[in-house]
Amino acid sequence: MSVNPLSENAVESTLATRPYRVVQWATGNIGTRALRAVIEHSTLTLAGVYVHADDKIGRDAGELCGLPATGITATRSIEEVVDSGADCVLYMPRACDFDEVCWLLASGINIVTTRGEFHYPAGMDPEVRARVEAACALGNTSIHSTGSSPGFITEAVPLVLTSIQRQLDNLTIDEYADLSQRDSPDLLFEIMGFGRAPGAFSEARLSHARTSFGPSLQLVADALGQPLDSVEASGEVATARHRTHIAAGVLEAGTVAAQRITAAGMRNGRALLRFRATWYCTADVDPAWDVRPTGWHVTVDGDAPLDVDITMPVPLERMGAVAPGYTAHRAVNAVPFVCAAASGIRSTTDLPQVIASLG
Structure with a gap:
């Protein structure tokens, strides 16, 4: 057909x-x-x-x-x-x-x-x-x-933004998700681990980041004639500074309130392409992170440098219906x-x- x-x-x-x-x-x-x-x-x-x-x-x-x-x-x-x-x-x-x-x-x-x-x-x-x-x-x-994501933001957008470059040092995609109004206790507390004592990311989660976002990074790198040597993943957390009420429940001070996981496409010992997802239930965290409204932020470090914000202008309580x-x-x-x-x-x-x- x-x-x-x-x-x-x-x-x-x-x-x-x-x-x-x-x-x-x-x-x-x-x-x-x-x-x-x-x-x-x-x-x-x-x-x-x-x-x-x-x-x-x-x-x-x-x-x-x-x-x-x-x-x-x-x-x-x-x-x-x-x-x-x-x-x-x-x-x-x-x-x-x-x-x-x-x-x-x-x-x-x-x-x-x-x-x-x-x-x-x-x-x-x-x-x-x-x-x-x-x-x-x-x-x-x-x-x-x-x-x-993956798809539009990890492939279509990078290919468009690099179409005006003749040199690329790094392209970083930051994805932000404000979960403060997500009324899903099982998802946030049981599956994602918010509200727990801070600890290391499990290898299973890091492997998931590599397999979910690594293919897009490899595809874009190949298209640019800059094939990757490897895709590496890392994770970090930030804790609530104060006791915080969110739609799903309560975050006690000192417990996980924000998470960040990165998939980095490595070439010649440095990150050429990077996807970084930041999920947070409050912006008042320790250490202080630069968190933005739900959406994407793409930076291109090249000979035609770019800094692009793509926000989703939707009230958080409606995001579940729109996303x-x-x-x-x-x-x-x-x-x-x-x-x-x-x-x-x-x-x-x-x-x-x-x-x-x-x-």
Whole structure:
């Protein structure tokens, strides 16, 4: 079902005229927002919805995302998805199932996913990569990983900002998340470890940072002709100066109130590219950190230096409702480009710039 236009005009034609049929796979926070975007999209047609929960099977897609009935009901049958005539699946499960992925690709259905396994094909397990590529070849299909972070901020933005450089000493992406109004005690206290006595980051968390953000750093470095020697991860915490009330509960003075984890792409003994995530429940911490509102701050140290702030001007109490769109919408907007791509695992550097069709 893929087409393979090679010119800019062909891509423009694809965006303007091709009514792609899309299946939404999974309806969590991100998937529900993607489902809504597909239904409301002027040049995409909803072909199906795949769900995991028993209580969602048979329900109308519109009901699942707060829209009027569509006549499309949710299923848990991959056979029904394959038989739906879909051009593309928006694949957004909690975990990647390579059997599912290969089945869909081999059957002729392209995939755009917010899973991170496909950001950097060169870094994938060779056997897994070969299997996925074979499925793409069989179905003449492509698969692409994207989202907001990783994705937009770790790949699309750095590639744009470095397009005016002729020398790059360092590019650092800071991501900030103010969690003070996040009413999720289990997430903050049990999973993330806020409110505990300060201690070292576990190797599991550092490994997660390397595997989550390292592929994007490697992809960008390769594109710039500056391949990395390694990706290193580190973590640090800051404590509350005073007893602090947040939406999820209470942080006692001296307990963890802010966390920072860094993935650094190393080349010739120094960090060429760096992604640094800072999560905080209060800005009044020890040691004092430069924390900013929820959003991103990107600095480029090169011969055309840049300092870029991207903030999300949304009240914190509404962030939970708005934030899924940052990830879901880029995936939805990528559908025409992935369907038009040559078969295979397609990274951000393989595709044209993703442009939203808002007509």
